[in-house]
Amino acid sequence: MLVCNIWKARVLDNQLPFIFLKFMLQIKWICPTAPTRPVALFGGFPCTAWFDAGEISEEAPSDLEGLDASAAHVANLLSTEPPNIKLGIGGFSMGAATALYSATCHVLGHYGNGNIYPINLSAIVSLSGWLPCSRTLKNQIERSRDGIRRAASLPLFLCHGRGDDVVAYEHGERSAVTLSSSGFQNLIFRSYNGLGHYTVPEETDEVCRWLTANLGLEGFRLN
Numbered sequence: 001m002l003v004c005n006i007w008k009a010r011v012l013d014n015q016l017p018f019i020f021l022k023f024m025l026q027i028k029w030i031c032p033t034a035p036t037r038p039v040a041l042f043g044g045f046p047c048t049a050w051f052d053a054g055e056i057s058e059e060a061p062s063d064l065e066g067l068d069a070s071a072a073h074v075a076n077l078l079s080t081e082p083p084n085i086k087l088g089i090g091g092f093s094m095g096a097a098t099a100l101y102s103a104t105c106h107v108l109g110h111y112g113n114g115n116i117y118p119i120n121l122s123a124i125v126s127l128s129g130w131l132p133c134s135r136t137l138k139n140q141i142e143r144s145r146d147g148i149r150r151a152a153s154l155p156l157f158l159c160h161g162r163g164d165d166v167v168a169y170e171h172g173e174r175s176a177v178t179l180s181s182s183g184f185q186n187l188i189f190r191s192y193n194g195l196g197h198y199t200v201p202e203e204t205d206e207v208c209r210w211l212t213a214n215l216g217l218e219g220f221r222l223n
Contacts, residue, residue: 092129141182
């Protein structure tokens with residue numbers, strides 16, 4: 001089975017995908033680098049980031065234009081794959097936020113600006129992330145019959161460390177609750193005691209097992 005998955009690396013760090021490349025050889029990994037832009041959270045300092053963020057929170061004012069642009073960039077990369085390929089998006093930190101935002105675009109059928117979302121997704125992975133503007137997105141999904149139907153069939157896997165001092169654990173937990181109550185019935189949330197804003201083998205092993213099960217991969221074993 002051919003599988004295509006985009007792994008969106010977190011701001012200032014694009015090494016995370018290679019943790020999975022060693023194990024998940026049945027997946028075609030596409031690892032784009034975020035554009036360089038000023039980020040308000042860092043005092044306007046230019047760095048690689050998928051969108052601008054002045055505060056990390058579910059309800060903080062969000063750079064919807066930047067989120068739409070990043071989600072569209074990812075969708076355009078995946079749209080060139082053959083039609084029989086299962087597509088997934090995963091990421092860490094801001095990449096995870098963009099992955100979750102892409103999930104809502106998929107179930108709603110459009111971006112925040114109203115343009116049509118062009119691809120079908122089969123898996124979403126979020127590590128140490130959050131869902132931006134979650135209340136607004138939740139209301140939009142709940143008002144859409146098709147959105148609720150699509151949400152129920154899209155598998156999501158969210159992980160977060162309880163010791164995260166960059167994206168606080170509560171943001172990841174609240175995002176998981178919001179997504180579940182919005183109709184994402186196939187959602188798993190994992191927490192890790194003492195884990196900060198980084199990954200550990202226990203977490204990445206769980207991601208590999210989850211991808212294996214949800215994407216129908218065969219013959220995968222962890223070393």
